[in-house]
Amino acid sequence: MELAKLNRNTRILNIAAIVVLAIALGMIFFYAPVEQTMGNVQRIFYFHVGSAWVGSLAFLVALVSGIMFLRKPSRKWDTTAVAAVEIGLVFLSMAIVSGSVWGKPAWNTWWLWSPRLTMVTIAWLAYAAYFMLRGAIDDEERRGRFSAVYVIISFVTIILTFVSIRILRDIHPVVFGGAMESAQGASEGLQEFSGLDSMKMVITLNVSVIAFTLVFGAWMLNRIRLQRLTDETQILKSRVAAQLQGEV
Amino acid sequence: MTMTILSAAALQISTDPNQFNNYLLLGYAAMWTIGMIYIISLALRQRNVRRDLDLMEQILQEDDQTER
Numbered sequence: 001m002e003l004a005k006l007n008r009n010t011r012i013l014n015i016a017a018i019v020v021l022a023i024a025l026g027m028i029f030f031y032a033p034v035e036q037t038m039g040n041v042q043r044i045f046y047f048h049v050g051s052a053w054v055g056s057l058a059f060l061v062a063l064v065s066g067i068m069f070l071r072k073p074s075r076k077w078d079t080t081a082v083a084a085v086e087i088g089l090v091f092l093s094m095a096i097v098s099g100s101v102w103g104k105p106a107w108n109t110w111w112l113w114s115p116r117l118t119m120v121t122i123a124w125l126a127y128a129a130y131f132m133l134r135g136a137i138d139d140e141e142r143r144g145r146f147s148a149v150y151v152i153i154s155f156v157t158i159i160l161t162f163v164s165i166r167i168l169r170d171i172h173p174v175v176f177g178g179a180m181e182s183a184q185g186a187s188e189g190l191q192e193f194s195g196l197d198s199m200k201m202v203i204t205l206n207v208s209v210i211a212f213t214l215v216f217g218a219w220m221l222n223r224i225r226l227q228r229l230t231d232e233t234q235i236l237k238s239r240v241a242a243q244l245q246g247e248v
Numbered sequence: 249m250t251m252t253i254l255s256a257a258a259l260q261i262s263t264d265p266n267q268f269n270n271y272l273l274l275g276y277a278a279m280w281t282i283g284m285i286y287i288i289s290l291a292l293r294q295r296n297v298r299r300d301l302d303l304m305e306q307i308l309q310e311d312d313q314t315e316r
Contacts, residue, residue, distance in 0.1 A: 039265030044275035051279065090286045094279045101275035105268040222290055229297045236304035243311055 010221040017214040024050075024204070024211040032204040044102045046205055050212035052095035056158055058088030058216060059127065063155040066148035075231070078144040081151050083223035085130050087216060092124050107171060115164040116172040123157035130154065 006014075028046045035042035065081035068074075099117075100110050111117065133150055137143035165172045 034265045039268055041268035041272045041275075043272055047276065047279055087286075090282060094282050097278045097282065098275045101271050101278060105271050219286075219290075222294075226290060226294050226297065229294065229301060233297055233300045233304060236301065236308065240304055240307050240311075243308070 006225075010218070010225065013214065013218040013221060017211070017218040020207070020211040020214050024208045027204045027207055032201050033198055035201075038106060041102065041105050044098050046208040047212075048095055048098040048102060049205060050208040051091045051098065053209050054212040054216045055088050055092035055095055056162070057213065058084045058091060058220075059123075059151075059155055059158050061220075062088065062151045066151040069144055069148040070152075073141065073144060075144075078147065079224055079227045079231075080220075081147065082134070083220050083227065085127055085151060087219050087223060089124065089127050090219075091212070091216070092120070092127070096120060096124065112171060114170045114172060115168040116161065116170050119157065119161040119164045123154075123161050126154045126157045 024046070028043050032043065032046070034040055035045075062081045062084035065077045065084060069077035069081065103112070104110050130147065130150055134143055134147050137146055164170060165174050
């Protein structure tokens with residue numbers, strides 16, 4: 001029953017995530033300046049980028065877990081991959097929804113089938129299908145192996161989502177390392193918002209990204225713990241079933 | 249004429265940063281809702297698993313006592 005209790009690291013990470021998230025929120029609304037073109041609605045951007053970053057990080061963790069599982073099959077890598085994909089999907093959903101809400105005042109539409117938005121939809125669907133694949137295979141060893149291969153291949157959609165705005169004409173702003181692309185896009189009238197205006201914005205964005213990364217870490221530990229508890233319960237259920245069969 | 253309209257529009261945007269605040273609220277509300285749904289789902293799944301775990305341990309203990 002040791003598993004049932006929260007361990008010290010999980011507790012510390014849970015508290016740290018809440019504290020840094022509160023600091024990030026405070027900075028977003030009281031420290032970061034108003035963006036000149038869009039006004040206050042640009043403040044969505046700090047959580048939008050944070051959630052998109054953590055979504056990508058989660059799928060990277062799933063990719064590494066998949067590779068590790070194929071190298072040396074172990075339940076812990078499978079569990080890590082499941083937790084990472086599940087949490088990645090939650091953060092990707094947050095990024096998509098917040099982006100859509102930001103898009104309405106910025107582009108005058110909730111959704112556009114631009115390369116970035118199309119690729120992120122494909123990525124979301126690919127990772128959602130991961131759970132369908134797992135649900136369709138009963139044998140644990142086969143399920144782990146197939147899931148590992150699938151999660152490795154699926155990461156292509158994340159890479160394509162990242163590079164889509166850099167290699168294709170897109171209305172979506174390039175935030176990181178894309179000064180030239182942003183300037184080009186802005187000059188072509190493609191982008192309303194073309195970057196971070198001030199150092200205060202950059203600092204706020206960094207704090208948001210750190211906050212979301214901590215939330216990701218905390219959720220990962222909690223989700224992995226839940227999976228271990230589930231596995232433990234399954235083992236006990238099998239023992240009970242065996243005993244009951246023996247009695248009959 | 250075009251320049252006048254464009255500069256008027258730009259001025260309006262720069263002087264009214266609150267015009268899209270409803271979208272700001274909607275965006276944050278949507279993100280928090282998604283996050284909270286996930287946290288609640290984690291808590292519920294954990295509660296159910298704990299119940300199952302306790303029940304299984306209880307059955308096994310009772311079974312052990314009966315055997316003795």
